Amino acid sequence: MAKGRDNWLLTPSAMGEVDAAAAASGIDSFGLMEKAGQAVAAAVLRLFPGGERFVVLCGPGNNGGDGYVAARALRAAGAAVAVFHLGDPAKLKGDAATARSHCPIPGEPLETWRPAEGDVIVDAIFGAGLARAVPPVVADVVRRVDEAGLPVVAVDLPSGIDGRTGAVMGAAFRAHHTVTFMTRKPGHLLLPGRLYCGTVETFDIGIPFRLVEAKDERLFVNGPQEWRTSMPTADAAAHKFRRGHLTVFSGPATATGAARLAAAAGLRAGAGLVTVVSPTEAAAANAAHLTAVMLKAVDTESDLADYLRDERRATFVLGPGFGVGPKARAFVAALAAACRHLVLDADGISAFAEDPKALFSAFADGAPRLVLTPHEGEFARLFPDLAADPALSKVDRARQAAARANAAVVYKGADSVIAAADGRAVINENAPASLATAGSGDVLAGIIGGLLAQGVPAFEAAAAGVWLHGEAACRAGASLTAETLINHIDRWH
Ligand SMILES: NC(=O)C1=CN([C@@H]2O[C@H](COP(=O)(O)OP(=O)(O)OC[C@H]3O[C@@H](n4cnc5c(N)ncnc54)[C@H](O)[C@@H]3O)[C@@H](O)[C@H]2O)[C@@H](O)CC1
Numbered sequence: 269m270a271k272g273r274d275n276w277l278l279t280p281s282a283m284g285e286v287d288a289a290a291a292a293s294g295i296d297s298f299g300l301m302e303k304a305g306q307a308v309a310a311a312v313l314r315l316f317p318g319g320e321r322f323v324v325l326c327g328p329g330n331n332g333g334d335g336y337v338a339a340r341a342l343r344a345a346g347a348a349v350a351v352f353h354l355g356d357p358a359k360l361k362g363d364a365a366t367a368r369s370h371c372p373i374p375g376e377p378l379e380t381w382r383p384a385e386g387d388v389i390v391d392a393i394f395g396a397g398l399a400r401a402v403p404p405v406v407a408d409v410v411r412r413v414d415e416a417g418l419p420v421v422a423v424d425l426p427s428g429i430d431g432r433t434g435a436v437m438g439a440a441f442r443a444h445h446t447v448t449f450m451t452r453k454p455g456h457l458l459l460p461g462r463l464y465c466g467t468v469e470t471f472d473i474g475i476p477f478r479l480v481e482a483k484d485e486r487l488f489v490n491g492p493q494e495w496r497t498s499m500p501t502a503d504a505a506a507h508k509f510r511r512g513h514l515t516v517f518s519g520p521a522t523a524t525g526a527a528r529l530a531a532a533a534g535l536r537a538g539a540g541l542v543t544v545v546s547p548t549e550a551a552a553a554n555a556a557h558l559t560a561v562m563l564k565a566v567d568t569e570s571d572l573a574d575y576l577r578d579e580r581r582a583t584f585v586l587g588p589g590f591g592v593g594p595k596a597r598a599f600v601a602a603l604a605a606a607c608r609h610l611v612l613d614a615d616g617i618s619a620f621a622e623d624p625k626a627l628f629s630a631f632a633d634g635a636p637r638l639v640l641t642p643h644e645g646e647f648a649r650l651f652p653d654l655a656a657d658p659a660l661s662k663v664d665r666a667r668q669a670a671a672r673a674n675a676a677v678v679y680k681g682a683d684s685v686i687a688a689a690d691g692r693a694v695i696n697e698n699a700p701a702s703l704a705t706a707g708s709g710d711v712l713a714g715i716i717g718g719l720l721a722q723g724v725p726a727f728e729a730a731a732a733g734v735w736l737h738g739e740a741a742c743r744a745g746a747s748l749t750a751e752t753l754i755n756h757i758d759r760w761h
Pocket residue numbers: 283284287300301304327328329330331332333334393394395396397398399400401402403423424425449450473475
């Protein structure tokens with residue numbers, strides 16, 4: 269399926285390969301740099317028409333080349349412009365050297381820049397080619413720009429942000445606006461990078477999109493184009509059994525609320541029938557608060573075996589408020605053996621901290637039937653080696669976890685990453701900060717369960733669930749609670 273360009277993501281190294289492919293196909297690479305630099309100048313003039321002096325900071329590679337083009341364009345527009353360079357500009361090569369030779373402004377060494385009121389900073393020090401922590405002279409300029417509170421427009425990426433991982437490499441500019449080229453990079457969305465970019469503009473410098481598509485890294489921004497065709501349709505939803513049956517396990521009498529939030533969310537997301545399965549001692553607490561959701565007492569593994577005799581009970585959520593212990597492990601094993609679909613959340617994940625392999629082997633066979641929804645701490649319990657590896661991005665971690673568990677993994681956070689066992693991944697960007705509230709995770713588990721119950725495959729259910737959750741939060745407003753969030757979940761059809 270054709271993908272929109274706004275949702276396309278490429279790592280910096282893949283973008284470099286696209287640049288090379290463009291040049292190999294006969295496209296003039298300096299022409300691309302010219303368009304990039306002109307776009308930066310246009311953004312700067314649009315955003316800061318009253319800027320007293322535009323200070324263009326140029327690095328030793330092509331990011332710096334874009335800066336020299338922007339400096340020339342700003343001067344041509346009649347603005348006051350100063351250029352400061354990192355290192356010896358005589359050592360510039362290729363297009364960057366050409367760009368400097370066309371720039372009428374003599375540069376000065378970066379370390380000589382002193383902030384002046386009215387300065388607008390154009391950061392063209394490092395972009396896709398950042399390879400290690402920024403040198404001390406750059407860290408020092410970052411600090412002085414911060415202290416002076418000067419606005420920064422970043423070229424491609426704020427210098428210091430790793431475009432693959434979003435990590436800060438020593439220090440990084442906090443940009444007001446970032447102009448990037450052709451596609452966004454993971455570092456524009458992943459934390460902490462996202463917080464350093466300001467608004468992000470993706471400018472088409474004229475590389476044919478087929479060259480971008482040829483470097484498909486199976487990584488996109490989460491949105492309906494990734495899962496729309498897998499979602500339930502209105503006619504398939506005519507009968508409540510065809511819309512599927514979702515079961516949510518309740519915790520003990522002291523912890524029943526989380527399961528009810530998940531159950532209510534699953535119903536809103538379109539499951540035809542929803543049952544809360546509860547220990548007998550918690551049944552009264554649950555019964556007092558359930559109406560459209562059904563209730564069934566299940567205490568032991570043998571009770572669960574009875575419950576599973578009805579094949580229509582195909583989809584389960586286990587974890588919210590459930591408690592960490594042998595009962596969680598035994599119930600999950602029973603669901604896996606009975607080939608059920610499962611969203612394993614919260615306590616359900618933590619219950620396998622001592623023996624994650626037991627979980628992975630239970631769901632190892634066939635098309636993925638498991639969705640894992642760990643936040644950072646839970647992720648580290650199941651995948652300690654991946655969590656501890658500093659070379660991996662959040663996308664890498666989620667992908668490797670999904671492959672290991674034969675599951676769809678929702679690695680939660682303000683920059684949730686959803687990965688499939690087959691390597692597909694999306695980064696979510698529609699979640700407002702207000703979503704960081706008690707019970708929000710229970711609601712998400714319920715939405716995903718509700719979609720799984722309607723026959724949506726694991727990865728698509730997980731990605732769509734995260735997106736619908738974010739949309740609901742946007743509608744619920746800044747003072748949302750888990751309860752009001754549920755009322756804003758939109759059924760897809
Ligand atoms: N994506 C595209 O299609 C285009 C990209 N262009 C620009 O090209 C940029 C990429 O250019 P480059 O690959 O030359 O990379 P950069 O210009 O980002 O940086 C590479 C240079 O910085 C040095 N370097 C890296 N990390 C360092 C550190 N920590 N301390 C000191 N030196 C360090 C490297 O040795 C190299 O000289 C993009 O970010 C973009 O701005 C544009 O010119 C036009 C086309």
